[in-house]
Amino acid sequence: VSDASEPLSGHLRRLIALKGPLSLADYMSEAMWHPTLGYYATRRVLGAEGDYVTAPEISQMFGELIGLWCGVAWQSIGSPKPVRLVELGPGRGLMMADALRAARHVPGFLDAARIHLLEASEPLRVLQRERLAGAEISWHENFASLPDGPIVLVANEFLDALPIAALERTEAGWRERLVDTDEPNGRFRFMLGTVPSSAEALLPPSLASAPLGSVVEVSPAAIGFVAAIAERVVTQGGIALLIDYGPAVSTAGATLQALRHHRRHDPLDAPGSADLTAHVDFATLARAARETGAAVYGPVEQGTFLARLGIRERAERLQAMAGGEKARAVRLALGRLIDPSEMGTLFKAMAIAAPALGVPAGFEETGSAES
Numbered sequence: 001v002s003d004a005s006e007p008l009s010g011h012l013r014r015l016i017a018l019k020g021p022l023s024l025a026d027y028m029s030e031a032m033w034h035p036t037l038g039y040y041a042t043r044r045v046l047g048a049e050g051d052y053v054t055a056p057e058i059s060q061m062f063g064e065l066i067g068l069w070c071g072v073a074w075q076s077i078g079s080p081k082p083v084r085l086v087e088l089g090p091g092r093g094l095m096m097a098d099a100l101r102a103a104r105h106v107p108g109f110l111d112a113a114r115i116h117l118l119e120a121s122e123p124l125r126v127l128q129r130e131r132l133a134g135a136e137i138s139w140h141e142n143f144a145s146l147p148d149g150p151i152v153l154v155a156n157e158f159l160d161a162l163p164i165a166a167l168e169r170t171e172a173g174w175r176e177r178l179v180d181t182d183e184p185n186g187r188f189r190f191m192l193g194t195v196p197s198s199a200e201a202l203l204p205p206s207l208a209s210a211p212l213g214s215v216v217e218v219s220p221a222a223i224g225f226v227a228a229i230a231e232r233v234v235t236q237g238g239i240a241l242l243i244d245y246g247p248a249v250s251t252a253g254a255t256l257q258a259l260r261h262h263r264r265h266d267p268l269d270a271p272g273s274a275d276l277t278a279h280v281d282f283a284t285l286a287r288a289a290r291e292t293g294a295a296v297y298g299p300v301e302q303g304t305f306l307a308r309l310g311i312r313e314r315a316e317r318l319q320a321m322a323g324g325e326k327a328r329a330v331r332l333a334l335g336r337l338i339d340p341s342e343m344g345t346l347f348k349a350m351a352i353a354a355p356a357l358g359v360p361a362g363f364e365e366t367g368s369a370e371s
């Protein structure tokens with residue numbers, strides 16, 4: 001137990017003593033977002049010195065291709081002026097910086113684009129402001145406060161950071177995993193709720209009769225965001241690209257993980273000291289989006305998606321321009337982004353679009369495989 005996390009652990013113990021065991025979603029929200037003691041308030045999150053590395057941190061190629069994708073997406077919705085270029089959870093702002101540089105090649109796009117970032121972390125907003133100096137940007141606390149108009153929206157590793165509920169199938173039915181203190185040592189441990197949970201309504205139909213003992217995670221927050229995005233593109237026009245990690249088909253299993261200094265860590269040990277994420281359930285999110293009338297494309301594996309957008313060609317150019325050590329770094333980065341043993345297959349891209357726009361770049365056909 002690290003010193004820095006002691007105050008938050010104490011706070012959580014008092015909360016549990018007062019109110020009883022916490023839902024996993026409440027535990028995650030406190031661990032990540034407690035205004036003074038939480039992970040985002042206290043720690044340098046991303047990058048080589050942080051706790052985890054994301055695709056935009058691995059290589060500029062990632063953000064560049066996303067930027068070109070955004071420009072082409074804008075054309076596909078009729079090149080509206082203005083267009084809201086929205087990013088959810090921009091981290092250190094690298095993806096947007098690389099995207100804006102590449103998007104200069106799409107005539108008229110940057111003149112039309114108004115940049116809106118949804119970011120709840122004040123320290124990360126500061127980094128974003130520095131990284132994107134020179135661009136005109138507005139920040140938002142929540143999705144509903146975005147001004148009206150068509151959107152081109154991107155989010156990388158945003159949904160995996162949202163709170164989840166974990167349900168376990170017992171003889172008595174589905175019960176929610178709650179976080180309790182383990183007296184007398186004061187550590188945290190899981191226990192099962194004794195009454196049915198409202199999260200049960202979000203279970204994917206394909207897993208409703210999973211074997212006894214199965215654990216299924218659901219994210220009301222992720223479903224809420226995706227439904228809001230889908231409704232927005234249907235009513236006001238636009239398209240969204242969501243990239244994250246998780247299976248294409250809803251799958252049972254506890255995937256909540258904590259990363260600290262690039263190492264796995266027990267999610268219940270020293271809350272606030274590690275980043276908490278869980279697999280994204282693309283099939284459930286696709287269903288939520290389709291219910292609003294939006295078209296859903298994918299998910300497509302990240303390796304396939306980036307290859308279709310031309311990452312190999314981009315890597316070759318960068319290697320030729322750089323040479324030597326730098327060329328080697330580009331080759332390594334390419335592998336990390338697209339190889340199946342790295343991020344190539346676990347990570348996936350899914351698009352949500354106003355109906356009847358046609359297939360977005362990098363996708364094939366309306367994916368309705370998971371019903």
Ligand code: SAH
Nearest residue numbers: 054089090091118119120121156157158161
């Ligand atoms: N997209 C970045 C960072 C991913 S980390 C990258 O790929 O490197 C998750 C990001 O989402 C962080 O910027 C975090 O502060 C933000 N975030 C997580 N939950 C949020 C919420 N509920 N509202 C707004 N931002 C949130």
